[in-house]
Amino acid sequence: MTQRFSARSAADAPAQQQAGWLSGRRFRLLVLLTIAIGMVAGYFFAAGGGLANIAKKFEKPLVTEIGPIVTLDPFVVNLAGSRGERYLKTTLSLELRSESAVKAVEPLNASMRDAIIGILCSQTLDDLETAGAKQALKTQIVNKLNEVIGSPLVLNVYYQDFVMQ
Numbered sequence: 001m002t003q004r005f006s007a008r009s010a011a012d013a014p015a016q017q018q019a020g021w022l023s024g025r026r027f028r029l030l031v032l033l034t035i036a037i038g039m040v041a042g043y044f045f046a047a048g049g050g051l052a053n054i055a056k057k058f059e060k061p062l063v064t065e066i067g068p069i070v071t072l073d074p075f076v077v078n079l080a081g082s083r084g085e086r087y088l089k090t091t092l093s094l095e096l097r098s099e100s101a102v103k104a105v106e107p108l109n110a111s112m113r114d115a116i117i118g119i120l121c122s123q124t125l126d127d128l129e130t131a132g133a134k135q136a137l138k139t140q141i142v143n144k145l146n147e148v149i150g151s152p153l154v155l156n157v158y159y160q161d162f163v164m165q
Helices: 014-021 025-047 051-058 099-121 127-128 133-149
Strands: 069-071 076-077 087-096 156-163
Touching: 014 087, 076 099, 076 156, 087 099, 127 133
Parallel strands: none
Antiparallel strands: 069 087, 076 087, 087 156
16 A cells, blocks of 8 residues: 655645635636726726816816896786687796896886786697797797897796696
């Protein structure tokens, strides 16, 4: 009977077991995984615009300032083509360019209301139920009010309520 003697001593066995978890297949897998993660991170870094784009993502967004708001009394009008059976009730708020614009439009309140009533009365139920109709109506009101005022002081119109019946 022949006995085989290992060239390893008993003291080398724990060191061999510790190095064993990071040898061979595991080491290659770790290297490949590190390369893959680096490539993915590099792609997103390059495609995203680099450091400048990353810095923009962490900046606080700029808040646009809203001008002074003037809320008009409610409007109740009959819709066109309804023979008085359908009506629209809405309350509008106007965003103006500046505080001085608020003082400039105060004397024009009656003529602005008359212009808005003319626009609202010309609308039919079908016109107001289409997609984007309320936004188009806002644009039409802004344009008409700026025409009545004689200067582009009205920036936007906001609906406080909008009821059709």
